[in-house]
Structures are given as structure tokens and as C-alpha cells.
Amino acid sequence: MEKDTLLLLEKVNQLSLSESERDTVLGFFEKRECDMEKLNAIDTENVERMVHVLPINTVVREDVAKKLFTRDDLQKGAPETMDGFWQVPRVVE
Numbered sequence: 390m391e392k393d394t395l396l397l398l399e400k401v402n403q404l405s406l407s408e409s410e411r412d413t414v415l416g417f418f419e420k421r422e423c424d425m426e427k428l429n430a431i432d433t434e435n436v437e438r439m440v441h442v443l444p445i446n447t448v449v450r451e452d453v454a455k456k457l458f459t460r461d462d463l464q465k466g467a468p469e470t471m472d473g474f475w476q477v478p479r480v481v482e
Contacts, residue, residue, distance in 0.1 A: 390418040 395414060399406055406414065460473055469476040 390415060390422075 392415060395411060464470050464475065467475045
């Protein structure tokens with residue numbers, strides 16, 4: 390990263406770095422660029438591409454509709470019911 394780019398990023402992100410902080414940030418990115426050069430120098434021509442290091446097997450159950458409860462089972466705990474619905478006290482008159 391160049392100093393001009395860093396100054397632009399400071400302005401966009403409303404940062405105010407001191408000169409020593411700028412030098413630290415620029416030094417960090419310079420090291421990362423060296424690391425990337427080392428990685429790019431490695432011959433990966435015969436290496437198979439992969440997305441994950443470990444194999445991922447997604448186990449998905451079948452999407453089957455099941456009726457787990459009946460209306461009567463669900464209304465056993467209701468204080469009162471009428472015509473298959475819960476009956477509650479009127480809130481708004």
C-alpha cells in the first residue's frame with residue numbers, strides 16, 4: 390500500500406493517524422505484500438483446487454410434512470374452547 394492510498398483511506402474513514410501510526414500501518418502492509426509474493430512463487434500447477442480443507446458432508450433430512458398434533462391435543466390445556474377455537478376474555482369492548 391502506498392502512502393497516498395493510506396491518506397485517502399484515512400479521509401474516507403474519518404481517521405486521523407499520526408506519522409508513526411502511518412509508518413506502522415504501511416510497514417504491516419509491506420510485510421503482507423512480501424508474504425503474498427512468497428505464496429505466489431509456490432508452484433501450484435498440479436494441486437487440485439479446494440474450497441475447504443476438510444471434506445464437508447451436509448446431511449439433510451427429507452422435507453416431509455407430518456401432523457404431529459391434533460387440534461384436540463393442543464386444546465387440552467385451554468381454559469375454554471368453542472367451535473375448535475380457544476375462548477379468551479374480551480380485551481377491547
